Amino acid sequence: MVKFTQPPRGTRDLVGEEADLFIDLVGKFSEIARLNDFKPIVTPTIEYFDLFAKKSGVEIVQSMYVFQDKAGRTIALRPEVTASVIRAYLRNLYKEPKPINLFYIAQCFRYDEPQRGRYREFWQLGLEIIGDESMAADINILHTASEYLTYIGVKHLVQVGNVAFYRSFMDSMGVSGDDQDLVLHYIDKGLLNNAEKLVFEKYGEEASKILRELYYVDIERLSEFINDYRNLLGDRCSKIAQEAEKTLSFTDALRSIGINVEYSPSLVRGLAYYTGLIYEVKAEGLDLSVGGGGRYDGLTEIYGGSFEYSTGIALGLDRIMIVLKEKGYVVKTPLRVIIIALGSSTEIYRAAINASRALHSSGIIASVLSEPRVSKALSYASRKGYLYAIIIGKKEIETQSVTIKDLTKGEQTSLHVSGLVKYFKDALSS
RNA sequence: GCCCGGGUAGCUUAGCCUGGGUAGAGCGCCGGGCUGUGGACCCGGAGGUCCCGGGUUCAAAUCCCGGCCCGGGCCCCA
8 A cells, every 4th residue: 555655656855965966957057058158948747748758659658648638629738848938939939039948947747667767757967959950059059968967977988979870871771751760769779780681671681781891891981981882872972971971070070078978889879750860968977877868850840740850858856866966966055043032032033034134145044043042043053054043031131142153063152143244254265 | 677675763773584462772852850051961751543454373573375556677868
């Protein structure tokens, strides 16, 4: 039987240090995104099921939370945010000058079997750029993501792939769209043999040989490789050569700005509507990826808009938290003081509240505890980790003073109320 | 969907294999020692359908069967 105190499977409560960490990381993401001039976007947690059914692969659709609302609409909890961003763009932002840089912080839902780093409710930190064909957009995305990860102390590696290679070659070799999806699916799973076998049986030995070579080809040799198959590729040759060039200069560019990057031919992220460059972010010390994204040019068309370029990334906040927790990351806590109102007379309480307001105006965290016994109040204060306790009781009211106790040193001083803020400003700066 | 491990106080858990008396402990919480001075310490207290149901037995947290729930692995993803 489920206890009432237990949240549904695959969801969790964040309390204490975990909640602090969560809020800290969300704040820092927003900070970095804004510094890079991304604008926030907030979209609904629920969407029409069809929005996702159109874009995402079978896997995602099957793992969605779907239900009928009271009016019989088929609604889904979002499994990801990109579809919503594109929808919102088509409705509200299409007239804006391009490119449009957007960021979001959003919880998503997938009905998977929960395990380490995989929850049914999870948080994504996302960046999207709409309306920029150039590689600069992808660099901007990854640079921003990387700047964030570095800021919070997560060492990371970016793996880069490009689905356009496989698609173009397979187009040239006459591989059907469905078979292409299957091949990419196999490659994604690391089952090159299955992919080869499929291609061999249906499209011949030559085709499977090329597929294999493509899988192992070095990025530096890619252009050369494409040149070797100039005849086969025909007029696709120039397009794919361009993609190869783009991929190479993309990785070079990332490397030149100090990002750890590697080309990974087996990276295909087969499901969604990725059209070119794709990337995945691995954090040091975690098998799971902490982020992924890529180009999805033309997704706007699928939703009935005009063609637009777009690219983006989503970082998994829950997984980033795992990395940081293992590293022993601690959120810095600012100065917190507690004001002990000794007794419950209106005068004392008023003085205590006024003191807290004065401290707040200087950015100091202060709260009032009403408690007639000093020993209890101080016990609470020290166990709660306050550095200072300010005592206000009868004596203090009579003399217009406050008693400040430094809980670390055990020292205690008394001063006039007017000197309260200055005391803590001095404490802060020393 | 498949595979493994679990479910005993708010939390972490001992006990289960090898059946026996009132189910223990640590942490936390509350109170007192201490009516204007904390942490530490000492004393005391509250808090349990031992996941649920059935079976075996004089007797079940413990053994058997069924179910529910949770975590982790495969796969896939963030």
